[in-house]
Amino acid sequence: MPNPYDPQTPARPEYFGGREPVLKRLRERIEMAKEHKKSGGVLIYGHRGVGKTSLINKIISEMAGTEEKPSDILIINRRLGRTTNDQELYRILCEELILQVNKRKNIVEKMKSMAKNINGISLFNIGVERSNVEPNRSSYHIWRTYIENLKDVKLILIAIDDADWLSIEAIGELKTIVEEISTIPILLTISGFIDFEEKLVDKYSPVARIFSGASFNIGRFSLEETKEVICKPLVNEKTKWEDEAITILHKVTGGYPYLVQCLASASYSDGNTINISRVKENIKQAVKIGQSWLDHEIPDASDQDVISFAKITNLNKDIVQSIEISKVGVSPPYVGRLVKLRILKKLRRGRYSIEKSPMIATFELLKRELTIT
Numbered sequence: 111m112p113n114p115y116d117p118q119t120p121a122r123p124e125y126f127g128g129r130e131p132v133l134k135r136l137r138e139r140i141e142m143a144k145e146h147k148k149s150g151g152v153l154i155y156g157h158r159g160v161g162k163t164s165l166i167n168k169i170i171s172e173m174a175g176t177e178e179k180p181s182d183i184l185i186i187n188r189r190l191g192r193t194t195n196d197q198e199l200y201r202i203l204c205e206e207l208i209l210q211v212n213k214r215k216n217i218v219e220k221m222k223s224m225a226k227n228i229n230g231i232s233l234f235n236i237g238v239e240r241s242n243v244e245p246n247r248s249s250y251h252i253w254r255t256y257i258e259n260l261k262d263v264k265l266i267l268i269a270i271d272d273a274d275w276l277s278i279e280a281i282g283e284l285k286t287i288v289e290e291i292s293t294i295p296i297l298l299t300i301s302g303f304i305d306f307e308e309k310l311v312d313k314y315s316p317v318a319r320i321f322s323g324a325s326f327n328i329g330r331f332s333l334e335e336t337k338e339v340i341c342k343p344l345v346n347e348k349t350k351w352e353d354e355a356i357t358i359l360h361k362v363t364g365g366y367p368y369l370v371q372c373l374a375s376a377s378y379s380d381g382n383t384i385n386i387s388r389v390k391e392n393i394k395q396a397v398k399i400g401q402s403w404l405d406h407e408i409p410d411a412s413d414q415d416v417i418s419f420a421k422i423t424n425l426n427k428d429i430v431q432s433i434e435i436s437k438v439g440v441s442p443p444y445v446g447r448l449v450k451l452r453i454l455k456k457l458r459r460g461r462y463s464i465e466k467s468p469m470i471a472t473f474e475l476l477k478r479e480l481t482i483t
């Protein structure tokens with residue numbers, strides 16, 4: 111079997127592990143939306159490489175149904191990679207909607223031609239002639255026309271990955287999309303960077319309400335989650351991990367999903383049992399694997415800065431008080447350095463937010479072979 115661990119791509123849904131509380135909540139929300147026709151939103155946010163895209167892919171793959179029985183949920187999934195305003199957002203949604211409707215049409219036709227039973231399969235009928243939808247109308251209007259006429263869809267699941275790219279106007283439209291247009295329930299799932307939720311609450315509180323009670327800050331894996339992630343690809347395989355080897359891997363990587371994949375990938379040995387010493391011997395190799403992505407995050411940090419950063423991240427908080435920082439032994443001049451390096455950002459009333467992923471602290475400690483006392 112080729113090495114199943116890969117830090118550079120989101121997890122394949124069949125290898126996805128952990129995150130049970132979030133998945134459970136997502137499933138509940140989807141059920142609720144279907145059963146009670148209740149639209150709503152789910153926000154997934156967190157630092158770089160923590161598994162936002164993997165989580166979205168996982169829930170989508172669960173909701174897509176099977177080849178024989180594709181689901182009654184119309185799934186619109188887009189990752190953003192550049193600033194997207196409201197018009198573009200509607201355009202993207204329309205584009206994806208048409209794509210999914212056509213895809214369903216093709217699947218159904220193929221099944222028919224193979225004389226398969228298509229009873230109970232949603233046909234996703236768009237309900238209007240596309241040529242009758244005036245192309246010179248606004249994208250909002252076109253989206254609205256589609257949504258109002260759409261037939262045989264139980265739920266629309268919209269997923270927007272990396273929603274940080276949405277413009278202020280586009281963020282404002284999220285509320286319209288969820289609450290105002292549709293008679294078909296819409297579940298909007300979006301992912302964003304660590305500061306996304308705070309930004310929403312601060313600047314767009316009416317929009318933030320869509321996600322109230324359903325915002326998830328995803329972070330490190332627990333030991334149990336790490337075990338699941340490591341073992342899942344190896345069911346029915348000869349390759350095994352000793353329990354203690356996974357415990358060490360979890361400890362060394364801090365449970366940061368990207369680093370877990372780096373060290374698992376470095377330690378993998380096809381057909382063998384992976385033990386503690388194999389993991390330890392491969393830490394350097396894991397650092398090498400992670401370097402392409404993580405090496406340029408804090409190029410000007412000294413060893414002392416890295417140690418201060420790591421001590422603060424050990425508090426396991428996104429926002430820390432000056433007093434907590436001094437308690438872990440980082441004095442004001444060092445705090446000043448971390449602010450300069452943009453690792454910390456000074457907020458009001460003696461509070462600091464951690465701007466760089468705490469994973470970077472763990473990575474730098476490993477790379478520089480430093481330990482904190």
Ligand SMILES: Nc1ncnc2c1ncn2[C@@H]1O[C@H](COP(=O)(O)OP(=O)(O)OP(=O)(O)O)[C@@H](O)[C@H]1O
Binds near residue numbers: 122128159160339371
């Ligand atoms: N639940 C999970 N199970 C297994 N592997 C995971 C899981 N979550 C994340 N990973 C692994 O962690 C790495 C980063 O995941 P992913 O790309 O989903 O993170 P992200 O938060 O979307 O990152 P970015 O900030 O770059 O968008 C990948 O190697 C992925 O395989």
Ligand SMILES: [Mg+2]
Binds near residue numbers: 162163164271
């Ligand atoms: Mg991502």
